[in-house]
Amino acid sequence: MYPFTFIKAPTESAALAAGAQGGKYIAGGTTLVDLMRETVERPGKVVDITALPYREIESGPSALRVGALVRMADLAAHPVVRSRFPVISQALELSASAQLRNMATIGGNIMQRPRCLYFRDVTAACNRRAPGTGCAAIGGENRGHAVLGTSDQCVATHPSDLAVALVALDAVVLLRSRDGDRRIPVAEFIRRPGTTPDKEHDLRPGELIVGIEVPGGAHTARSGYLKVRDRQSYEFALASAAVALDIRDGVIRDARVAVGGVATVPWRLSDVERLLIGKAPGAELWAAASAHAADGAKPLHGNGFKVELAKRTVERQLASIGGAA
Amino acid sequence: MAQGTPESDRSLTLTRRQFVGAVTTTAGLATTGGSASATEDGVPVSLTVNGKHHAVVVDARTSLLDLLREDLQLTGTHKGCDQGACGACTVLLDGRRINSCLTLAVMHDGAELTTIEGLAEGGELHPLQRAFIDTDAFQCGYCTAGQIMSGVGCIREGHCGSGTEIREWMSGNICRCGAYQNIVAAVQQAAKES
Numbered sequence: 415m416y417p418f419t420f421i422k423a424p425t426e427s428a429a430l431a432a433g434a435q436g437g438k439y440i441a442g443g444t445t446l447v448d449l450m451r452e453t454v455e456r457p458g459k460v461v462d463i464t465a466l467p468y469r470e471i472e473s474g475p476s477a478l479r480v481g482a483l484v485r486m487a488d489l490a491a492h493p494v495v496r497s498r499f500p501v502i503s504q505a506l507e508l509s510a511s512a513q514l515r516n517m518a519t520i521g522g523n524i525m526q527r528p529r530c531l532y533f534r535d536v537t538a539a540c541n542r543r544a545p546g547t548g549c550a551a552i553g554g555e556n557r558g559h560a561v562l563g564t565s566d567q568c569v570a571t572h573p574s575d576l577a578v579a580l581v582a583l584d585a586v587v588l589l590r591s592r593d594g595d596r597r598i599p600v601a602e603f604i605r606r607p608g609t610t611p612d613k614e615h616d617l618r619p620g621e622l623i624v625g626i627e628v629p630g631g632a633h634t635a636r637s638g639y640l641k642v643r644d645r646q647s648y649e650f651a652l653a654s655a656a657v658a659l660d661i662r663d664g665v666i667r668d669a670r671v672a673v674g675g676v677a678t679v680p681w682r683l684s685d686v687e688r689l690l691i692g693k694a695p696g697a698e699l700w701a702a703a704s705a706h707a708a709d710g711a712k713p714l715h716g717n718g719f720k721v722e723l724a725k726r727t728v729e730r731q732l733a734s735i736g737g738a739a
Numbered sequence: 740m741a742q743g744t745p746e747s748d749r750s751l752t753l754t755r756r757q758f759v760g761a762v763t764t765t766a767g768l769a770t771t772g773g774s775a776s777a778t779e780d781g782v783p784v785s786l787t788v789n790g791k792h793h794a795v796v797v798d799a800r801t802s803l804l805d806l807l808r809e810d811l812q813l814t815g816t817h818k819g820c821d822q823g824a825c826g827a828c829t830v831l832l833d834g835r836r837i838n839s840c841l842t843l844a845v846m847h848d849g850a851e852l853t854t855i856e857g858l859a860e861g862g863e864l865h866p867l868q869r870a871f872i873d874t875d876a877f878q879c880g881y882c883t884a885g886q887i888m889s890g891v892g893c894i895r896e897g898h899c900g901s902g903t904e905i906r907e908w909m910s911g912n913i914c915r916c917g918a919y920q921n922i923v924a925a926v927q928q929a930a931k932e933s
Contacts, residue, residue: 415800417798417799417800418799418800419799420782420799420843420845422845422846422848440843440846442842443841443842443843443846444823444838444841444842447802447840447841447842447843448822448823448841450800451821451822452822460799460843462843462845462846464846487835510911511826511838511910511911511912512836512889512892512893512896512898512908512909512910512911513823513826513829513836513837513838513889513892513911514823514838514841514911516832516835516836516837516892517837517838517841517842646907646910647906647907647910648910648911
């Protein structure tokens, strides 16, 4: 680990000032400390924001508002989240381990950096870590990599399960800087690699995530997360699906579907949703809609199986949430 | 080598563990071209471990795990992967189980920690320590301190309703010997007693 200056920010204004001067924010530390030790991250100044007050979970009539410093474990276990936003509880509890969920924060969760081995190996070519050096994964070991949203610069998957649920539910990131506040949909906040894979998110220098807001609705209560992986627990997704359905009088009124583990960003399946809305739920519909879950996929030499796996994961989760009948 | 001299001199009075740690740090800096100068003065941290107050000055890079092992000589907490993948370093921070390798010691000024050394009370083993012996829940023993601390957290959280639930909520602790069957039995036994 490279040396750095450590600053404990006692107040929000102190944190924003230190951030504006190039400080790197730290809260749970579960990603940053690991990457600093690997020398992937080399901040000169680390700003501890854990004394800031973003720890509230507020469930209003129309939205759930979650402070950026809320721990994964606490959001997952919140009774209103469990009952009205089960997809969020499930995505969180299928992530990482109990210890990590006690440490990691919600703001940090959506800022997670890729798990690509070449990104984490400072001797390997990686456009995300060192722009212009190439992508060792495209011709290398890429079984776990993305088939959707890739570019010829980067094919790393986005690691967060929570972000898949948030994108499915149209959640918004609440940002603050010395210039004021901004609200950005999570789906826009997390960027596809394109020609600038090092620009992972739409966060301006010194800007701080203060929370997320999730609009509620009839669909959020009937929702869930399915994660398929190499081992049963404590593993990143090979494919995952967040599904939320509003079914009334035998008709699907609203549908939200997003997949994880197969794309460079949490991947919303708007075409699949369109095929579901207005129809009667049932096995045939799940099969017909999920057939489009990997439309546009560009498999690499090691991860072709993810195309079929994504479709089956979506189909199974549609049946689980919407009913098999 | 100029760089090696101070370490060699110091090593005369260091334990083997400190010596190995010091040499590793020096070698790491040499290969990455880093310098310790920016943090030479260190950062003061005071915290309570197993009921005992400690005040130390540490390099800002020090993990909570290294503070326990190197500065406080509490070597019961083990370093396995040092990247949050194995759970050997599990401790209770303000009553909750965490991976001590993935957090900076300087972030925990004023914190209360419990490590494996702090579980027994008045010479009596903690019920989960006793259960590990009763059910033969370890082989080489390297992961055991982390397993027990994690198990204490798991019991407190109330995730011990069945063997399946224990397996899921203890999945952050890897046992390379494969003693899982008996570890689950131990946690189950202690959960029933609590």
